[in-house]
Amino acid sequence: MNMVQAEELVYEYEKRDDEGNVIGMNRAIDEVDIDVEPGQFVAILGHNGSGKSTLAKHINAILVPTGGVMWVNGRDTRKPEELMSVRQSAGMVFQNPDNQIIGTVVEEDVGFGPENLGVPTDEIWTRVEESLRAVGMIEYRTHSPNKLSGGQKQRVAIAGVIAMTPQCIVLDEPTAMLDPNGRKEVLETVQELRKRKHVTVILITHYMEEVIDADKVYVMDSGHVVMQGTPREIFSQVDELKKYHLDVPQVTMLAEELRKRGLGLPRGILRREELVKYTVDLWKSRKNRDVKM
Amino acid sequence: MIRDITIGQYYPANSLIHRLDPRVKIVCTLIFLVSLFVQNSFLGYMIATVFLAAVIKISKVPLKFIVKGLKAIVILLMFTVVMNLFLTKGGEELVHIGFIRIYENGLRTCVFMAIRLIYLIIGSSLMTLTTTPNMLTDGIEKLLHPLNKIHCPVHEVAMMMSIALRFIPILLEETDKIMKAQIARGADMESGNLIQRTKAMVPILVPLFVSAFRRANDLAMAMEARCYHGGDGRTKMKPLIYRGTDYMAYTVTILYMIAVVVIGHFVAFKLWIF
Amino acid sequence: MAIELKHINYIYSPGTAYEKHALKDINLVIPDGQFMGIIGHTGSGKSTLIQHFNGLIRATSGELNYNGENIYADGYNMKQLRSQVGLVFQYPEHQLFEVDVFTDVCFGPKNQGLSKEECEKRAREALELVGFPEKYYRQSPFELSGGQKRRAAIAGVLAMQPQVLILDEPTAGLDPKGRDEILDQIAHLHERTGMTVILVSHSMEDIAKYVDRILVMNHGEKMLEGIPKEVFAYYRELEQVGLAAPQVTYIMHDLKEEGLTVNTDATTIEEAAEEIMRSFHD
Numbered sequence: 001m002n003m004v005q006a007e008e009l010v011y012e013y014e015k016r017d018d019e020g021n022v023i024g025m026n027r028a029i030d031e032v033d034i035d036v037e038p039g040q041f042v043a044i045l046g047h048n049g050s051g052k053s054t055l056a057k058h059i060n061a062i063l064v065p066t067g068g069v070m071w072v073n074g075r076d077t078r079k080p081e082e083l084m085s086v087r088q089s090a091g092m093v094f095q096n097p098d099n100q101i102i103g104t105v106v107e108e109d110v111g112f113g114p115e116n117l118g119v120p121t122d123e124i125w126t127r128v129e130e131s132l133r134a135v136g137m138i139e140y141r142t143h144s145p146n147k148l149s150g151g152q153k154q155r156v157a158i159a160g161v162i163a164m165t166p167q168c169i170v171l172d173e174p175t176a177m178l179d180p181n182g183r184k185e186v187l188e189t190v191q192e193l194r195k196r197k198h199v200t201v202i203l204i205t206h207y208m209e210e211v212i213d214a215d216k217v218y219v220m221d222s223g224h225v226v227m228q229g230t231p232r233e234i235f236s237q238v239d240e241l242k243k244y245h246l247d248v249p250q251v252t253m254l255a256e257e258l259r260k261r262g263l264g265l266p267r268g269i270l271r272r273e274e275l276v277k278y279t280v281d282l283w284k285s286r287k288n289r290d291v292k293m
Numbered sequence: 294m295i296r297d298i299t300i301g302q303y304y305p306a307n308s309l310i311h312r313l314d315p316r317v318k319i320v321c322t323l324i325f326l327v328s329l330f331v332q333n334s335f336l337g338y339m340i341a342t343v344f345l346a347a348v349i350k351i352s353k354v355p356l357k358f359i360v361k362g363l364k365a366i367v368i369l370l371m372f373t374v375v376m377n378l379f380l381t382k383g384g385e386e387l388v389h390i391g392f393i394r395i396y397e398n399g400l401r402t403c404v405f406m407a408i409r410l411i412y413l414i415i416g417s418s419l420m421t422l423t424t425t426p427n428m429l430t431d432g433i434e435k436l437l438h439p440l441n442k443i444h445c446p447v448h449e450v451a452m453m454m455s456i457a458l459r460f461i462p463i464l465l466e467e468t469d470k471i472m473k474a475q476i477a478r479g480a481d482m483e484s485g486n487l488i489q490r491t492k493a494m495v496p497i498l499v500p501l502f503v504s505a506f507r508r509a510n511d512l513a514m515a516m517e518a519r520c521y522h523g524g525d526g527r528t529k530m531k532p533l534i535y536r537g538t539d540y541m542a543y544t545v546t547i548l549y550m551i552a553v554v555v556i557g558h559f560v561a562f563k564l565w566i567f
Numbered sequence: 568m569a570i571e572l573k574h575i576n577y578i579y580s581p582g583t584a585y586e587k588h589a590l591k592d593i594n595l596v597i598p599d600g601q602f603m604g605i606i607g608h609t610g611s612g613k614s615t616l617i618q619h620f621n622g623l624i625r626a627t628s629g630e631l632n633y634n635g636e637n638i639y640a641d642g643y644n645m646k647q648l649r650s651q652v653g654l655v656f657q658y659p660e661h662q663l664f665e666v667d668v669f670t671d672v673c674f675g676p677k678n679q680g681l682s683k684e685e686c687e688k689r690a691r692e693a694l695e696l697v698g699f700p701e702k703y704y705r706q707s708p709f710e711l712s713g714g715q716k717r718r719a720a721i722a723g724v725l726a727m728q729p730q731v732l733i734l735d736e737p738t739a740g741l742d743p744k745g746r747d748e749i750l751d752q753i754a755h756l757h758e759r760t761g762m763t764v765i766l767v768s769h770s771m772e773d774i775a776k777y778v779d780r781i782l783v784m785n786h787g788e789k790m791l792e793g794i795p796k797e798v799f800a801y802y803r804e805l806e807q808v809g810l811a812a813p814q815v816t817y818i819m820h821d822l823k824e825e826g827l828t829v830n831t832d833a834t835t836i837e838e839a840a841e842e843i844m845r846s847f848h849d
Contacts, residue, residue: 047742047743047744047745048712048713048714048741048742048745049712057514060518062514062517062518084520084522087517087518087519087520088520091518091519092515092518094511094514094515094518096508096511098463098508099507099508099511099512099515100511100512100515101459102456102459102512102515102516102519103427103459104425104426104427104455104458104459105425105427107530108427108530108531111530111531112516112519112521113519113520114528114530115527115528115529115530116519116520116521116522116527117520118526118527118528119528120528121528121529121530121531121532124528124530125530128530145459146459146462146463149609150609160519161519164519164520176740177739177740179608179609179769180769180770180810180811181608181609181809182609206742206743208743245742245743245744245745246742246743246744247743250772250813250814250815250836251814251818253836254814254815254818254836254839254840257836257837257839257840258840258843258844261840261844262844263843263844263847272814272817272818272821273821275818276818276821276822276825279822279827279843280822280825280826280827282847283826283827283846283847286847470656470661471661471662473618473623473656474654474656474659474661474662475662476623476649477621477623477649477653477654477656477724478649478662478674478675478678478723478724478727479646479649479650479674479675479678479679479727480674480678481646481678495664496662496664496674499664500661500662500663500664503661503664503709504661
């Protein structure tokens with residue numbers, strides 16, 4: 001069974017004029033198929049307004065499809081009686097760190113989800129402690145969230161989701177408002193969780209560097225899935241990505257520039273070490289050839 | 294100026310008073326406030342003073358910190374004292390200079406009013422100084438719980454209060470940022486008459502409201518995503534449970550109340566006019 | 568000589584528990600027409616620093632001269648300074664408030680006391696400079712896309728026709744295309760008008776690509792200052808304070824270690840590609 005599966009998912013909303021009369025329908029998501037297996041790390045890329053955030057909100061049943069089906073952990077998100085278990089199994093972390101922390105003390109915020117689920121008091125405390133340890137924020141448990149850095153706030157938000165023991169975490173541009181250090185902090189935390197708790201991770205982002213470790217990448221544009229594949233397959237298509245207002249990682253970009261200038265590098269180089277290795281190999285073989293001649 | 298107001302501020306310390314159940318603190322504070330108004334005898338106020346002093350001592354909140362809170366009401370205090378002193382008639386005439394006449398009753402009421410006001414402020418700031426806003430909200434929620442039966446959304450109101458507490462500092466910071474940005478665009482907020490100044494607030498208030506709504510929207514979504522569905526079926530991470538010390542605090546406060554009323558009314562003790 | 572800082576110190580809430588020495592003895596000259604980048608981790612003092620440039624924050628001690636005049640002197644016209652040194656805050660679209668974009672952009676010039684015609688002329692010019700499409704002039708600023716809102720907000724500052732434009736992370740939260748467009752627009756603006764531009768950014772790649780000179784701030788102090796190549800040569804020191812050099816700088820260093828005869832001072836992709844190709848043809 002797939003963790004998350006969208007079948008011909010459609011989301012439409014009413015378009016209104018200035019007086020509030022309905023003048024038509026807007027399709028934010030248009031017949032999208034997506035499947036995520038348990039334990040996978042899946043990334044969804046797309047420019048602002050491509051529909052990627054709308055799709056993410058379907059996984060948590062904040063939005064329900066107007067056409068097609070969204071299955072989360074084998075449950076149909078349209079059924080009201082499944083709502084709580086859908087939200088419990090697919091936790092969500094949002095973009096703005098300030099606007100998703102509810103508690104005035106770190107530990108109370110992490111306890112908010114379990115409280116809503118009706119978890120007994122003693123177990124809430126164990127879960128809060130475990131979750132805060134998992135994101136490395138245990139020493140801040142009695143602090144006010146207002147005094148934390150952006151990266152730390154996001155880690156608290158992740159702990160808040162973990163405390164609900166989800167099988168899947170959806171991160172909707174969790175690093176868009178952070179500085180490079182905060183970004184690194186959050187991504188490392190997510191990877192650590194993946195390793196230790198084997199949770200499925202769905203990362204929505206427009207930072208290309210963040211998705212090179214993904215098992216699968218979906219690229220969205222105007223409500224459609226326009227590309228899908230491994231990061232290597234996706235980033236081999238530099239021109240195609242540009243068409244969808246996206247970028248490629250700096251390393252891939254440099255490799256591409258070198259290819260254009262006639263260097264025989266393979267397509268879709270993602271990591272610094274790879275680029276260095278291929279370039280050095282080429283350089284050595286050329287030197288050897290020069291020597292032989 | 295705003296920094297001087299200690300009402301509503303929390304003073305972190307580890308004391309018996311800090312550890313009391315918030316419900317106890319709310320109820321006892323109310324009893325104390327009532328005790329100030331049900332009697333007006335010298336002895337009654339003596340007992341109140343001793344009681345208050347003892348609580349301050351146990352709470353480990355420095356007296357200096359509490360007194361600072363009174364600065365905010367100095368003007369109100371002066372006004373009350375002066376009005377009572379000069380306008381209350383009755384009893385023996387004590388002073389008579391020109392049109393100023395001070396009577397026995399005037400002096401009496403003004404002194405008592407001053408004491409009442411000062412103790413009222415000290416008493417209630419002591420409650421907020423020793424209770425985190427969150428605990429206070431929890432206490433109010435639990436105390437008002439019976440109102441649920443008449444369909445009062447007690448849980449929702451308490452939740453709103455605690456969210457407000459969380460967002461006040463964020464919105465204050467935001468106001469400061471927007472203000473600076475508009476000043477950078479040449480907005481003038483210091484000069485002009487009242488109407489001009491009010492108009493100058495528009496470029497600050499509109500973005501502030503827009504931002505508050507955006508935040509509210511985001512927060513509602515985040516709460517929903519974390520399975521929030523109102524107060525039903527919700528457990529508490531920090532449930533309020535009465536312990537031995539809490540019952541003791543209730544007993545002491547009730548004994549104090551009885552003492553004030555009984556002694557204040559029935560024991561004849563007069564010190565000059567008081 | 569434009570902006571000149573002499574021994575600027577700034578202490579935040581002095582005498583309280585929150586006291587913080589936010590800027591320590593900053594000496595700096597920003598010549599007319601320069602495109603300068605400021606980098607530093609969050610809390611390094613860069614935001615405090617740029618608010619000194621237009622007098623929004625007054626230094627605790629030190630002297631700040633704008634065009635040779637001490638702005639802390641009695642009777643100095645702060646309002647005029649603020650219209651000559653335009654400051655675009657982070658997420659500037661959060662300050663939009665008027666019913667439509669055009670009126671909002673007019674707010675700055677209106678505060679300068681200009682006539683209605685002049686205000687509108689300047690607003691039009693500013694919106695054109697940032698490449699804001701004319702069909703949206705009469706739209707409510709709250710209905711625009713993120714990138715367009717940001718342009719409108721930047722135009723709001725440009726309409727005051729400043730001689731210096733300071734931008735605090737103008738690309739925060741934008742997607743790759745929005746980011747490139749805004750930065751290209753700013754670079755274009757700098758070329759066309761010759762105004763001084765000060766760019767605060769977290770992206771070393773962006774800084775390397777656009778600016779003439781870099782200032783690195785750390786714990787309220789000036790840590791490094793120089794042209795990008797000079798500054799990024801200290802990539803190890805930058806890492807120690809939570810910063811980094813552009814990715815390509817690291818690749819060049821790796822290649823050199825492996826024996827390639829490359830110069831390691833390339834900071835942009837173009838430069839790096841050229842340099843690697845050159846080493847192959849040696």
